[in-house]
Amino acid sequence: MAQRAPRRAGAQRTTQRDRQHPRARDTEGIIPILAKTIRQVEAAGRGGKVKPNGRTAYQVVALLMREERARVKADTTIIEAERAAGLTRLDGIATILAKMAARDTSLLALLADGAVVPSHAVSLKNDLLRAGGREPEPEAEPEPQAPAELAGSSRRVVPQTVIARQLANPFLAPDFSSVPARRPITGRLSDWELLNPLFRAFEYGGDATCMPLPEPSHSPHGIRGLELMHHQAQVVAAAANGHRTFLLADEPGLGKTAQALLAADAANAFPLLVVVPNVVKANWAHEAELWTPRRAATVVHGDGEKLDGFADIVIVNYEILDRHAGWLGNHGFRGMVVDEAHFIKNKSSQRSQHVLEVSEKIRERTSNALFMALTGTPLINDIEDFRAIWQFLGWIDAKKPRHALMAALEDTRLTPADPGFYGAARTSVIDLGIVRRRKVDVASDIPARRVADLPVELDDEAGRSIRAAEQELTRRLVARYESALAARKTPPVTLGVDHDLVRKVAEWERKNNGASKTGGNVFTVMRKIGQAKAGLAADYAGQLARSVGKVVLFAKHIDVMDVAEQTFAKRGIGYASIRGDQTPKVRKANIEAFLTDPEISVVVCSLTAAGVGLNLQVASNVVLAELSWTSAEQTQAIDRVHRIGQTEPVTAWRIIAAQTIDSRLAELIDDKAGLAARALDGSDEEVGSSADVQLEALMSLLTEALQAPDYGFNESPLAAN
Structure with a gap:
């Protein structure tokens, strides 16, 4: 993959690869290879969705096109005419990519910054590089896989050092030494549907914002004299006192990583599994060295070739959790931390399912394990973003509250039909381990x-193009609205704009991503705006x-x-x-x-x-x-x-x-x-509405157009106001 080093003022941007391959002729080099490959993928996908092999080729062509564009722009050894010709041919490839993404919008995820590039895509990329006369990138050889762990998933692996640890601990058994006594729950709530009322309890607000936290007897610290702030030490004290589930939702910047590591240390929750976004794996390893220096940390990359199977802290990113979920669930972890836990808000995603799978296996093996969900923004669009996080923490299952939460709700002696239920239910959930502090309250020394x-005017060609794209998008929305209105067999109940129909039209547009041959959708409009604002x-x-x-x-x-x-x-x-x-x-x-x-x-x-x-x-x-x-x-x-x-x-x-x-x-x-x-x-x-911003943006465009004096569209609907 192309890498970018820091650029000082006036620095040259020529690489060794650029010098080795300074020219791209019409029938030589990587560009013809990319053009041929993407045309084959386009032809194969005309009948519908692009197949898996085609998706891989699509992603690889996009990656190589970006790299080639950067190389051609930076190469000082070619004349301007050749540079322009190369960029024009690359623009042709980019046009095919864009048209395919318009037909099959799932391809957009492959183009996102930070999209996962699987091993088979790297292999194809190297094949194309070789065909274009380029030096292929080195590929990591996968470690031998244990057949027993591969059942049900051809991608799952077991690193050799993990096998070594298993052989060194052949009698590692589940730990049920501290199973709490549980009284049967057969009270008044046993026949009620409770999950939706619990989520609604957080929509209505309330006084409770954070579980009761103990005063720390001392301030834990790592090496180099690092000391926790008071609000951080409170969470560590709660873990030392036996609390084992936390939704640590402090505002970003209040030091959740240190709190999680030292809470695990206080609870003796090692070995500890930490699941994080890819971009913060190195940061977690660094923080572990600072705050828990006596505990060895290892980071899982790829298939885990360099993983230390005997480490106390295992750090793995969401993107590769699928291939490691098998052994992680049986490794004997006594604690699990999920960082940026809002990443699992979509329960139907593979990412969420693998997190829940591993956490449930840990819960089955260790009755008193520590579970911590860390996120400064637990709610993205909807109250139900809580659902997967609560399930990870063991507060609920797919259909109902689990034992601890159910017992707390029964103790309120209220049902969803009773006044006061929602406030009491909210408090019952918070007491299970929601910790939310604001900077203004606990770190007043952080400046405001x-x-x-900063509004900017786009009066150039880019601005005109954006306004034209908005007008086309709005025309399409209005045309569908009027078509739906004309197709009605009964007259509208009320005069004026039918807001229910506006929502349905907007939902259709979002679902179909504006599949139009003549204009873009809301995503392409926003991208054009970003491009125009960039300079x-x-x-x-x-x-x-x-x-x-x-x-x-x-x-x-x-x-x-x-x-x-x-x-x-x-x-x-x-x-x-x-x-x-x-x-x-x-x-x-x-x-x-x-x-x-x-x-x-x-x-x-x-x-x-x-x-x-x-x-x-x-x-x-x-x-x-x-x-x-x-x-x-x-x-x-x-x-x-x-x-x-x-x-x-x-x-x-x-x-x-x-x-x-x-x-x-x-x-x-x-x-x-x-x-x-x-x-x-x-x-x-x-x-306000829990509908996402894309839907509301489309509804706003359509509503303003319908409320305008006419449908002339001589200017942007927003500008008309």
């Missing part, structure tokens, strides 16, 4: 933060860097990051980059350069790859070049800077394209921010 919107956002970040010091710039799409980096290079501004396709070594070097090198003024970060687990508080200004679809993702990005260790007020500058759907999206994101506040912080803010 604010989000400031302006980078210019503003550069001005900030020259006036106030280091700046963090976040973007969602790779091409937006590319434009920003090119702008910094032209302006002579040193920058580093954090992307999903970097190796841990390159990523660590880029972070270190931004933190310590005075010549590196800006770090360009992917919202997906760098939005969690990083400490970038050396900066106090964040530029959001693109908007996210959730307030949670925006909050996570800002809190890379606004966290313990920050000494200056933090400002996040959102670059908003005026007179476009961008401004409405910003309002919808801000409206969503009240969801977690009401559910967890006891806020009186309105939660």
Whole structure:
């Protein structure tokens, strides 16, 4: 995969591979190979969804196209005519990729920054490189797999060091030494459906926000004199006192990693399994060394060739959990931590299912195991985002509360039909282990933060293209609305806009992703806006860097990051980059350069790859070049800077394209921010609809168009107001 090292002002961007292959002729090199491959995939997929082999080829072509585009742009040994010809041919390949993604929107996940590239895709990539006369990338050889663990999953592996540990502990048996006495639950709630009322209890707010926590008798610490803050030590004290399930939902930046490691130490929950996003694996290993220096930590990469099977702390990322779920469930773990637990909010996803599978196996083998779900943003779109997290913690199963929660609900002597049930039910759940503290309450020394919107006018060709795309999208919505209205056999009950029909049309558009031959969908419109804003956002970040010091710039799409980096290079501004396709070594070097090198003024970060687990508080200004679809993702990005260790007020500058759907999206994101506040912080803010932002954005476009004086569409519907 292509890697990006920190770029100082004026640095050259030529690589050894570029020098070895300076030219791309019409019938030579990698471009014809990519064009032939993607045409074959396109032809095979015309009848419907792209098959698995085609999906692999699609992803590989996209990756190689990006690398080749960067190489052609940076190669100083070719003349401009050849460069233009190469870029034109690559644009043709990109057009085919885009058309295929419009027909089969599931392909978009393969293009996302940070998308997993499986081993068979790496093999195909090397085959294409060889065919194009390039040096293939090294492939890791998989370790021999234990046949017993492969039953039911051809991808599952058992690392050799794990087998060695199993042989060294042949009589490792389940631990039921501390099984609590359980009285049968046969009370008034046995026939009630309780999960939905429990979720609703968090919609209605309440006074309770955090379980009762004990006062710590001392402050645990790691090496180098690191000491916990009071709010952190309280969680460790609760674990030492016997509490074993925690939804640790402190606001981002309050040190949840240290709390989890020392809580595991206090509960003697080793060996400990830690499941994390890929981008924070190295950070967890580093934190484990600081806070639990007596406990050896190992990080699982790929098939686990270098895994230490005897380690006390095993750190694995969500993306490879599927192939390791078998042995992890039988390894004898006494504790499990799931970091960024909102990643498992979708119970139907493979990621969630594997987390729940492993946790249930641990629960079966060890009755008093420690389970901790860590997330500063547990609610993304809906109260039911709680469901998978609660199931991981053992509070509920797929259909009903488990024993501890059921007993607590029975003790209230209330049913969902009784006044006061929802407040009592909320308290019963919180007492099981919800821990939520705000920075303003427990870390008042962290300076304030604010989000400031900077509207920019897009008056160039890009702006006209965006407005045209919005108009086409709005025309399609209105046409479907009018068609549905005309097809009705009975007249409408009320005059004016039928808001129920508006929602149905918006849902259809979102479900079909605007499958139109003439115009884009809401996602392509937002991407065009991001591309148009990229240079302006980078210019503003550069001005900030020259006036106030280091700046963090976040973007969602790779091409937006590319434009920003090119702008910094032209302006002579040193920058580093954090992307999903970097190796841990390159990523660590880029972070270190931004933190310590005075010549590196800006770090360009992917919202997906760098939005969690990083400490970038050396900066106090964040530029959001693109908007996210959730307030949670925006909050996570800002809190890379606004966290313990920050000494200056933090400002996040959102670059908003005026007179476009961008401004409405910003309002919808801000409206969503009240969801977690009401559910967890006891806020009186309105939660609003639980429908996601994409749906509400489409509904807004259609409603405003229908309420306009006419349907002329001579300008953007938003601009018309």
